[in-house]
Amino acid sequence: MASRETDETGTGLHAAGITVVRGGRPILRDVDVRLATGGVMAVCGANGSGKSTLLAALAGLVPVAAGSVSVDGEAIHRLRRREVARRIAVLTQGAPAAEGFSVRELVHLGRHPWRGPLQPAGREDRRAVEWALDVTGTAALAERDVITLSGGERQRAHLAMALAQGCSYLLLDEPTTYLDPRHQLDILHLVRELNRTHGLSVLWVLHDLNQAAHYSDRVVVLAEGRVQADGPPAEALHPDHVAAAFNLRVLRLPHPETGQPLCVPSAEQDAPLRPDAP
Template sequence: MSVEISARELTLGHGGEPVVRGVDVTPAPGAVTALVGPNGSGKSTLLRALARLHSPDGGRIVLDGRDLAAYRPRELARRLSFLTQSPLVPAGVTVEELVAYGRHPHRGLLARDGDGDREAVSWALDATNLRPLAERTLDRLSGGERQRAWIAMALAQRTGLLLLDEPTTYLDIRYQIEVLRLVRRLADEHGITVVVVLHELNQAAAFADAMVVLAGGRIVASGPPAEALTEETVRTAFRIDTTVTVDPRTGVPTCLPTWREPSPAVT
């Protein structure tokens, strides 16, 4: 079910100076890749380009062996799902109704739900543990439940590639972990390729198979978290000093900032 996507020499801008400059990215199929970096580093712009919501100024994006620009909109929506950072909540819509919106790429404009549509919605509700809340309206959900509902809608598209732009924003730590555990299960149990923009470095290291660290529109490190998240990488990307330790049992690195001001230089 996973989908292969890659970007080569990708340059992205907003009409002025490039925001992303000559970037190469190839997320592993069926794995979780986290895009991290400081504000303005280009990570969300890169994600939007992978979703074909931002046209490249240079370079190429290939999806399953074809140029991304060659796909018709409905055809593309059957291969990748994109969830924006802060989707608007429709008034009075239940969880099940929202999830069913994800079936639009698979139906004609006036077509009724078929067996495949009902099966996809049912699967998405089960995958996100939302079946007990299926009849509840979105305005009666907690932040974490609502975010799971949006992810379920994206899953109902039944694509092999899921692109998530900061899915843990505005959530407290409990719901952040809940959403990231769900993302992990989607890759491990369902073979979905996930590319996710995250701010919290330690969460990215704990839940992702690979990290792509951007700064100034360029990749400063890329690879498994134990290789990508280093003191030098954080210093280069974020301009702060940290201590990075790696758990010998799990191989997961943890990054802690150096809280004290550096000692003044001796003259």
């Protein structure tokens, strides 16, 4: 059995039996998940199931009461914050608009883990920023004030900032929130393409089960702070798991173009959730 201090496999981002407590209440309970190197994993679950807390724990942003988190075999709590930021970039939902910053200045903020507090940007910093602007399609927006951008443009700019960190692991908390369907698909496709072409390992919290299934290699379903299912999308999003996690009956129907299974809410549902339920 692998140690809870180090990960003997030495690869990936691994939460080993973690429990996270906030305000005296357990939010995550004995959760064990692994983001494989080069993989794309979606975390799904009802509101209050612990999705954002799991993402924060994997980034070392919240302490764990039990278990451990490791990145490429090293216990994350033993690494300096700057070293963690060089390996793991986090993009939270509803990131502030950074009024008064140009897109280029925003993206340069992603280089802070590589520079001292007063150290000016060097050649490697500029190269990383230009690359991030290019791959996210934001180079043409580089001199625009972030506050003037549309929702989709702003999300790409913040994604460029995360990529400028030079990370191996990218954690995204509901990256499609507040975006229209077209811009949602643009962001999902862009991140998946970065995974394929640059080997970026991705964990994202997604609400849309069909988007999670289509764009991810693996899906983790949380229910009340525990792992309800973890596996390939077709297995993890089985109607039984969806019913247990969301109190939602779904049908598995083939996509009319691709034949891939879709989760479609049934017309017959159980009693609605209590008003105080998450």
